[in-house]
Amino acid sequence: MKMERRMKALSLASMLGMFLILVMGALVTKTESGRGCGDDWPLCNGKFVPAYTIESFIEYSHRFVVGVVGIILLATTILVFLYSKRKDAKWYVGGAMFFTLLQAVLGALAVLWPQSSAVLALHFGFSLMSFAFTLLLYLVFTKYGEAMHRGDGTRLSRGVRMSVWFVLIYSYVVVYLGAFVRHTESVGGCIGWPLCNGQVIPEFTGSTGIVFAHRVAAAVLGLVILALFLFVRSQAQPDSSVYQAAKLSLIFVTLQIASGAFVTLSIGYEIYLLASLLHAVLISCLFGILCYFGITSLHTEEHNVQAYAAPRLP
Template identity: 25%
Template sequence: MDAAHALIDWSPLLRLLGLAAVIALLPLSWWWLRQRGAPLPRKLAALTALILFLTVDLIAVGAFTRLTDSGLGCPDWPGCYGELSPWGAKAEISAAQAAQPTGPVTHGKAWIEMLHRYLAMAVGALILVAAAMAWRARDQLPHSPWWATATLFWVLVQGAFGKYTVTLKLYPAVVTLHLLGAQLLLALLVLQHESFRARPLAVARQRLAPAWVAVVLALVVMQIALGGWVSTNYAVLACQGFPTCNGQWWPQMDAAHGFTLLRHLGQTGQGGALPFDALVAIHMAHRLFAVVLVLALVALAVALRRSGDAVGRRYALALGGLLLWQLASGLSNVVLGWPIAAALAHSVGAAGLVAVLTSLWARLRQAQSVTALAPAVARRPAGGGAVGARQPRAS
């Protein structure tokens, strides 16, 4: 990229926003036609489910962008060389590709990066619509629209992370935070969806505490962070073979350099080349923590299976299926040399675990609220006013 060209160029912003609005109108129109005449909570739940689907797609496209080294396909932000699309920047991209045919800027990589940005902005537009509708009709909803507000706030933060991913040249800590931010956005959308549906989960009566689910969810997020650190540092192939690593059960590792967070890609904190043993340490940390996570997920799935509740058993089946999916895709990354299909499957499976566990936690919390409100409702005089603010509805 020309040194005189700014890393941040706001000139195409209005055109980008217009394009994002047009893209968002397509799924929004489909949702509106399908939900005509439905109660408002159901409408908003369906809209949030649609946004959830598109957010999982966005996570997959983001992973594909990273896996194809397309994160700097357009090396400025938010447009591409100050243009709406790579078509407008054809001359600049051609010059960069001629100078470095396998470099970070090529026509293909530019389109991958911009498609990721287009989808991200469209998802942001849909989240804005959902938040505005939730606040406008807040008196008709079973819960406060604060989850919708938090989701809107966080999608703006994610946009900032996307900007710094480009302007800081794929700084590993920023890229990993961007990945974690996408999972948080997904979790917020799930919480928003469950708040609109208000479906307390009966397995709460089987003494399955939401805190237990929260601990397992925290372990999943930790493993995603370690996996993101592996991916952003290109450490997937640092260990050849499984279950050993490069023929050893405990290979030589350099965790001090590997887990120095404030450093540039491929460098140590002091600016030297990152040693190979540091990449091995990053890879092995992800493998070892996977053992802890597998045990936790199996224990939770067994507890749900034994809950005696059909919905709890469906959650157990979902967790078991996602766990097998993650083990198969993770092993495929190692033994098949990091194929893009397996890497994408691994990223989507991680998002699935976050979504399922967040949904489970939200419904258990709703059940706790119903249980806590039940004595007050029972003591309420006949014909008396409501006890407290809007109450979650059992289903």
């Protein structure tokens, strides 16, 4: 019991640390501090303690936090593999360690050698995967862990269960497009919201095409999550894990779309940086919830639904 409390505490620290890394990574990109330490890694401009500039402070702080969280995650990994009887916990901590190392290596390569925007956009995606795995690991040691292991008796049709995983995978595509917008510095490609440069369908060229593609993808994500929620609502009880996950997914995708509008409307104002960080925080929460949604859906029982059955409306 004592060891389980330690694993829970370390998994919580790992999850919070990964969340902080996501936010700090977004801050590095938005403040253009990625070159704050020059071409040196792991040193910063050839020094262990670099000269104080805003860019070097932001970049080096990000590196420091990654290192500390990596040590915490390593300790968590050792304890989980030695003392946990849950196979899924070992998968989660293993996945977290793999993507943490991957994003650290990609970050180092981005410093040492110039990388394309398409490659740099993967960095946020890998960090997001690390956070998702640490979130699932922490939930194993909470009251939600049982639903992730054996389910709670909820019955979902095969189509709904497959749809959950489609939405999860598609959400990652939307995340990548958002990261690509940031790394190509295309955020100003669409001025105004919901119209893009005063047009319903703008020209698909340059930064305008990149931003508009992300907007359309985000809108589709919102619609499919709404549809998924309605189908889950027609088959699951309100107190079930999958219903709660579907409801939270709908809430957070709505907030995410609203924060995207906030980012666009704040361009040119001092609040723009805050709006951008809020956008990164909300997509992290949404993706984490969708991952939990996907795992719990795997442990639901088969529910046969007539082809003509429609979800009941709110």
